Amino acid sequence: MIAAAADPLRPPLPLEAAAAAYKDWLHVNVFDHASGAVGLVNVSLHGSPWDPASRVVGTGLLQLPGEEWVGGAIVRGQAEARVGTSSLAVDGLAVAVDPTGASLAAAAHLPGDGLSLEVAAAATAPRLHVEQRLPFGHGWISWSVVPRLAVTGRAVLAGRVVDLGNAVGYHDHNWGRWHWGDDVGWDWGAFVAEEPGPTIVVSRATDRARRACGPAMLTVDVAGRRRTFRGAAVSLRPVGRFAGRLRRVPGALAVLHQDRLGPALPSRLLVTAGDGVDELTVDFRVRAAAQLLAADPIRRGYGFLHELVGEFEVAGRLHGDPFAARGLAVVEHVD
């Protein structure tokens, strides 16, 4: 049984000077190796809870091999969000994490976009807390990760059912203080192999242009053990350029940002980690990409979150033993 840990939302205190920069979100990815489906459900809060201009954003997207993205994003006033201790919901989108942290539920009902998804998931790897406030532009970011969950549920795409009963999940919770449009970004990836294979999570904060990248962190969870690599032991190397059609939501912001039609996204990403004892190389190939445009509700500015999904292979040596695996992954490039 995985030892659970509570991970509540982190709202600002009423008199906090940086409350306007408040961000808090709950994110779930679903990886179904049988169908190749990769899905995401994300509900997030932007801006001070006491400012009527603050927003809640809900996103539900799913992509099957060779097909277009299904789903979309909605933006509402934050007062329309249903906010729990560790749950967020708006309209038909919700992520609810059990207060003990051992399980969660996620739903994305977007009938206008042809997607209905509901999953329940139980943690099969321990939570990783990065409670420390990592410098992020003029603010900071913290996060908490459950890198692997056993999923049950299903998705319905315009009447077609995708059984997610044997899918694998990933969950993280990010919170902090920054404004979209600040000189901030991040690279993050979750590489999830079929059971009993590893889950690899890599992350690093950056500036928007990737001229100043923070130290990267990579964790590998397999067979109940976790291995972590940091800093110079981790490298991310983008290769090529993604040439496919980019799904951009929400549509109104996509119209506004015609300058962001063709971002320089890679077609392949090589992630290596090694510390002289253990090592691994991940080879990720992008099959589809979506751009989620985030508007700051308080200060004019925009962030661009690119979700790249596809397949990966990994090989290396962990705890002294060689290993290899393959699976599905999502990589996020934010600027």
Place this chain on the structure above:
Amino acid sequence: MSTEPRPLPPPRHRPLGEYVAALLDRLGAASPAALARVRALVGDHRARLRLDGESIEVAFRGGRLEVTGDGAAPVDGSGFTDRATTLALLDGRVEAYEALLDGSVGAVGTTAAVTAMFRSIEILLDESARSPVLQALAREYQLLSPTTGAAVGAPDARHRGGRRLALRDVSDAELALLARLDLLP
């Protein structure tokens, strides 16, 4: 900090003129500075706007928006589109350049008038990102049909992604110029 001072009326179908008036009214409530920028851009221009079968003329007179029916007098610029394209743009199922290139969205007029129309749309979209009442108006438009006021179902299949572009009325020389400047999609 923007404010939302009065409760919103219940959603209902609105004629095109009423939508345009409500857009600018809510823009002014959300950001007087943004509405002032729109007024400055539009100046004395008069425009004809057409959405499906509805056509109106708009102008600012004495700082206030004047909406009239489609008249015979010449206007400085005209803009046109249809409901299906508008919904597809709002849902992110079609890109703005695609709608422009295949004629689903169009504008005709003097350079200044056409620029004013599109710049005004940009200001509206930018402010909408920070205005719940503007977003509520867009939501109302997305949900209500133009004739019955009843909710609509799935979007027009014509705009379900994967659109083929059609570069109409563009000469070979113009295409070559666009390609040389790396402006082709």
